Amino acid sequence: MDFQTVVFFFLSAILIFASLRVITARNPVHAALHLILAFFTCGGIWALLQAEFLAIAIILVYVGAVMVLFLFVVMMLDINLDRIRQGFWNYLPLGAMLGILMVLEMGLVLGSKYFQVPAADAISPAGISNTKSIGALMFTDFVYPFELASIVLLVGMIAAIVLTYRGPKKSKYTNPNQQVFVKAKDRVRVLQMPVEKD
Amino acid sequence: MDALMNFGAGIFGGVWPAVWTLLKIILIVAPLLLCVAYLTWAERKVIGYMQVRIGPNRVGPLGLIQPIADGLKLLLKEVIVPSSSSKGIFIIAPMLAIAPALAAWAVVPFTDTLVLANIDASLLYIMAITSMGVYGVMLSGWASNSKYAFLGAMRSAAQMVSYEIAMGFSLICVLMVSNSLNLVEIVNAQDQGRFASHGLGFLSWNWLPLLPMFIVYLISGTAELNRAPFDVAEGESEIVAGFHVEYSGMAFALFFLAEYANMILVAALTSIMFLGGWLSPVGFLPDGIIWLFAKMSIILFLYLWFRATFPRYRYDQLMRLGWKVFLPICLVWLVVVGVWMMSPLTIWK
Numbered sequence: 001m002d003f004q005t006v007v008f009f010f011l012s013a014i015l016i017f018a019s020l021r022v023i024t025a026r027n028p029v030h031a032a033l034h035l036i037l038a039f040f041t042c043g044g045i046w047a048l049l050q051a052e053f054l055a056i057a058i059i060l061v062y063v064g065a066v067m068v069l070f071l072f073v074v075m076m077l078d079i080n081l082d083r084i085r086q087g088f089w090n091y092l093p094l095g096a097m098l099g100i101l102m103v104l105e106m107g108l109v110l111g112s113k114y115f116q117v118p119a120a121d122a123i124s125p126a127g128i129s130n131t132k133s134i135g136a137l138m139f140t141d142f143v144y145p146f147e148l149a150s151i152v153l154l155v156g157m158i159a160a161i162v163l164t165y166r167g168p169k170k171s172k173y174t175n176p177n178q179q180v181f182v183k184a185k186d187r188v189r190v191l192q193m194p195v196e197k198d
Numbered sequence: 199m200d201a202l203m204n205f206g207a208g209i210f211g212g213v214w215p216a217v218w219t220l221l222k223i224i225l226i227v228a229p230l231l232l233c234v235a236y237l238t239w240a241e242r243k244v245i246g247y248m249q250v251r252i253g254p255n256r257v258g259p260l261g262l263i264q265p266i267a268d269g270l271k272l273l274l275k276e277v278i279v280p281s282s283s284s285k286g287i288f289i290i291a292p293m294l295a296i297a298p299a300l301a302a303w304a305v306v307p308f309t310d311t312l313v314l315a316n317i318d319a320s321l322l323y324i325m326a327i328t329s330m331g332v333y334g335v336m337l338s339g340w341a342s343n344s345k346y347a348f349l350g351a352m353r354s355a356a357q358m359v360s361y362e363i364a365m366g367f368s369l370i371c372v373l374m375v376s377n378s379l380n381l382v383e384i385v386n387a388q389d390q391g392r393f394a395s396h397g398l399g400f401l402s403w404n405w406l407p408l409l410p411m412f413i414v415y416l417i418s419g420t421a422e423l424n425r426a427p428f429d430v431a432e433g434e435s436e437i438v439a440g441f442h443v444e445y446s447g448m449a450f451a452l453f454f455l456a457e458y459a460n461m462i463l464v465a466a467l468t469s470i471m472f473l474g475g476w477l478s479p480v481g482f483l484p485d486g487i488i489w490l491f492a493k494m495s496i497i498l499f500l501y502l503w504f505r506a507t508f509p510r511y512r513y514d515q516l517m518r519l520g521w522k523v524f525l526p527i528c529l530v531w532l533v534v535v536g537v538w539m540m541s542p543l544t545i546w547k
Contacts, residue, residue: 068336
């Protein structure tokens with residue numbers, strides 16, 4: 001067994017353990033932390049496959065930004081574990097059915113001959129970095145799907161803002177421009193007082 | 199050098215490359231931690247003089263042994279774990295703070311050959327690793343089970359996520375004009391241009407054509423470091439000491455080390471991205487590592503100066519600066535640089 005295989009099995013073991021802990025950990029914050037570990041390990045496995053751009057991108061985007069905000073929300077939840085566990089047996093049949101369906105679909109994608117992903121040929125010659133070739137492909141061959149994806153993201157962003165916007169706030173609003181351009185003489189008045197003698 | 203390599207290979211055999219890499223890591227981390235120690239000393243001295251005080255002057259001449267004494271004291275103190283805290287995370291959080299601060303140094307080039315790992319996407323690597331520093335702060339705040347620590351962690355998370363965007367955009371401009379993600383090539387790209395060929399290299403560095411981005415990066419860098427005037431995460435006058443209020447002894451010292459190691463890192467990155475790294479400012483002086491250290495020292499001095507000068511931002515002002523001022527500037531300047539590069543007036547070939 002060469003070194004790369006050892007590293008692969010090591011990372012895979014961590015990945016499987018972390019993913020299992022995401023769904024078994026009692027505390028949601030611990031679950032979120034294990035999800036972060038899973039993303040990080042996934043980045044490691046991708047780096048092992050020499051997909052350095054994807055490896056760094058998953059850490060930059062998922063670990064560095066998405067999960068920070070996720071953790072931000074999860075940390076503020078006031079969680080009553082008993083209430084969460086209450087509906088377990090009611091939800092089990094539906095959950096199990098969905099799970100089995102997903103496993104079947106994954107099996108179809110991986111096993112069937114119709115869904116085979118064509119083996120990636122080494123398109124980029126050695127010496128050109130992974131990032132550069134992904135960028136070149138994205139803005140030439142796949143420019144329409146790329147633009148479409150960005151429009152979907154934009155729509156999602158605007159939709160999220162519209163859904164959470166509850167009208168103008170009734171708070172006392174201070175205009176930062178006026179604050180910045182305030183002069184000392186607007187705020188402080190120095191009065192001349194005659195000296196009191198006794 | 200060859201003699202050393204042969205000698206090492208003779209003693210360690212096949213594991214010599216691993217041993218050699220470990221040695222190089224020690225050669226980077228040990229001076230770094232020494233710099234951190236003396237940066238704390240410099241901070242106290244500089245701010246002391248700015249406030250017409252003397253600063254530390256008891257331990258050793260000019261107080262030079264003060265950081266060693268402080269470190270020793272913190273090492274000998276007990277690490278108190280609050281009784282209702284989440285113990286495992288409480289202990290892990292300081293490690294999560296310091297690990298990215300040190301790991302990022304793996305790709306920082308000191309000269310064009312002196313770099314531990316000269317990888318293709320080193321700029322992306324640095325952005326990915328430094329974006330993980332926020333977990334130390336967030337987890338310490340949550341695990342402490344204290345409302346002050348938690349408030350500090352929440353503030354820090356919101357602030358770091360906001361300023362990371364402005365920082366990322368300013369770096370995008372840099373990598374556009376350098377046409378590379380590699381830090382060595384980013385510096386080498388700053389060595390070309392009309393001014394550099396006339397011996398006035400410092401006018402060819404990225405800070406001048408990308409001046410708005412340079413200012414955005416410098417200020418967002420300060421905000422990412424949670425340094426004054428952006429230190430709302432600590433805010434000792436509002437929330438005691440913020441996220442590390444429950445920490446003592448070496449666990450506290452790790453947060454301290456992480457903050458200062460990050461300061462040195464961001465100073466190094468600013469020098470490399472915008473101030474030409476190891477390049478000499480004028481043609482008749484040779485390039486060298488000394489220039490990088492000089493530029494880093496100037497930026498570190500700026501951070502200390504900021505702290506002694508500016509009052510802390512109010513939280514809403516801080517968010518306004520990040521989202522409503524820096525982000526529009528970045529978006530506009532990104533387009534300007536793109537158009538400039540494609541126009542006949544381009545200075546980047």
